[in-house]
Amino acid sequence: MSLSLSLEEKKAIPILKEKFDHIQKELKKKIVGQERVLNHCFIAIFSGGHCLLAGVPGVGKTLVVQSLGELLSLKFSRIQFTPDLMPSDIVGTQIITIDETTKEKRFKFLRGPIFTNLFLADELNRTPPKTQAALMEAMEEKQVSLGGEKQPLPKPFFTMATQNFVEQEGIYPLPFAQLDRFMFELALDYPSEDEEMKILELTTTAYKAELEPVLVASEILKYMEMVRKVEIDDSLVHYAITLARSTRPGDELATExxxxxxxxxxxxxxxxxxxxxxxxWAMLQGRSRVILEDILYVARAVLEHRIILSYHAQVEKISPSSIVSRLIEEVPKPGRKKWRFFPFLSWASRT
Structure with missing residues (x-):
């Protein structure tokens, strides 16, 4: 695979921008507000990542994921996570079958609902850690293991999980290792008064929204390959690394x-x-090259759920959001430098 965008692929970027604009228009038929959350969901999809949607009940977390599945023509499945849910309810199980001719007993693998393109783990933090862990291999390796055999998941595969805030009763906090597997954690806020009026107009009348599919799975796979070929200045790569290192207390770049x-x-x-x-995000905006604003647009959603607060911060009621805000403000922004290749991550730019 070429490390840089071909001429044909560069011509496809404005077409993707038009389709993304169409998608945003379609989403407004069902979803009011939450523009930033929706944008980050699409960024995760074209990056091959997973999203964790957090918020109080009733703010539209499940509706967001269902709408994405409709617009992208993806095979969709949903599991409502409950305290009694077992790992086999997610990945599947093996059963014994008897061959009618030879009468030989064999194991047969029955696939679970995770064998889909878009998997919704609804209220993930309402199930015990053992069942939560069933998602970890699927999210990281895009496969599941059962009975010594590895079963690949369909392509593309994305996990969109929802969780209620920790203050709610009957929840199991997600392990840090599992949180790290989510590209973004996105908080859905309460709607404004105008937005709530619009929601009531959509939901308490005879209006019934029908979403028009805009993309199909094969197109998404093509765009996912193109994303890795988008050009990026090496100074922006160093800036992203510096932001991450600045959060590590033992690192020489960490602030006081x-x-x-x-x-x-x-x-x-x-x-x-x-x-x-x-x-x-650069590609969804119609560009074949990353700018600083693209890094800043995604940095918060990437960093905030990857920070574990110290006891002192908890006592002082310091939030990960405030820490990331201060880091973004204080870490020096890069200037322009020469363009380089980063083949070890399939990052492509021109020399």
Whole structure:
């Protein structure tokens, strides 16, 4: 595979921009507000990442994911996570079958609902860690293992999980290792008064929205390959790395307030997802090259859920959001430098 965009692929970027504009228009038929959340969901999809949607009940988390599946013509499945849910309810199970001719007993694998393109793990934090862990291999390796056999998942495969805020009763906080597998954690806020009026207009009348599919799975796979070929200045790559390193208390780049407020900082997945997310957002905006604003657009959603607060920060009621805001403000922004290749991550730019 070429490391740089071909002429044909560059011509396809404005077409993607037109389709993305159409998608945004279609979404307004069902979803009011939440523009930034929706944009980040599409960034994650074209980056091959996963999203965790957080918020109080009733703010539209499930509706967002269902609408994405409709617009992208993806095979969609949903599991409502409950305290009694078992891993086999998600990935599937093996049963014994008897051959009618030979009477030989064999194991047969019955696929679970995770064998789909878009998997909605609804209220993920209402199920115990053992069942939550069933998602980890699928999210990271795009496969599941059962009975010593590896079963690949369909392409493309995305997990969109929802969770209620920790203050709600009957929840199991997600392990840090699992949180790290989500490209973004996105908070859905309460609607404004005008938005709530619009929601009531859509839901308490005879109006019934029908979404028109805009993309299909094969197109998404093509655009996912193109994202990795988008050009990026090496100074922006270093900036993403510096932002991540600034969250790690033991790193030489960590600021004093980070050392005081952070127990554990962002993993190497953070700069990886910042770069891929910036490339995807650049392409959705009709560009074949990343600019600084693309990095800044995705940085918060990548970093905030990857920070574990220290005891001091918890006592002082310091939030990950405020820490990331201060880091973005204080970490020096890059200037322009020469363009380079980064083949080890399939990052492409011109020399």
């Amino acid at each position: 307030f980070a050392k005081q407020w952070i127990e554990c900082g962002a993993s190497p997945r953070a700069p990886y997802y910042m770069i891929l997310g910036a490339k995807a």
